[in-house]
Amino acid sequence: MASTRPLLLLVLCSLALADAHFKVFNLRGSSLSSSILGHADAYVKVFCGSATLGETSVRNNNPNPWWEEEFTHFKAQQNDVLRLEVHDSDFGFDDFLGVCQRQIKLGTNSHDCFLEKGGTLHYTYTLG
Numbered sequence: 001m002a003s004t005r006p007l008l009l010l011v012l013c014s015l016a017l018a019d020a021h022f023k024v025f026n027l028r029g030s031s032l033s034s035s036i037l038g039h040a041d042a043y044v045k046v047f048c049g050s051a052t053l054g055e056t057s058v059r060n061n062n063p064n065p066w067w068e069e070e071f072t073h074f075k076a077q078q079n080d081v082l083r084l085e086v087h088d089s090d091f092g093f094d095d096f097l098g099v100c101q102r103q104i105k106l107g108t109n110s111h112d113c114f115l116e117k118g119g120t121l122h123y124t125y126t127l128g
């Protein structure tokens with residue numbers, strides 16, 4: 001029993017230094033900003049550190065959208081900055097509804113983020 005402890009420590013140290021698997025999912029908006037054109041046609045762009053992970057589809061005319069897309073990154077590290085930009089799709093220039101930024105930690109974590117133009121973005125991520 002005692003002999004397994006150094007090995008366990010070695011494994012834990014290796015994990016701490018290695019790139020970790022990162023996934024962000026369960027993106028939901030609530031009470032997103034509306035305009036004279038109607039409700040937001042919202043989508044989310046996802047970044048982690050210097051990597052662009054992609055963007056969701058547009059949820060047309062919906063102040064409470066849910067996106068089923070999941071975004072993964074295999075070279076994430078603890079304390080990398082997750083950045084979620086929420087946009088309102090429009091003809092011409094899209095409106096910027098707000099941004100959520102957070103340093104990622106190990107484990108599964110859910111957060112709510114208040115957007116500059118009103119409304120909330122909810123999301124969950126897993127790192128490990």
Ligand SMILES: [Ca+2]
Nearest residue numbers: 041088089090
């Ligand atoms: Ca729009």
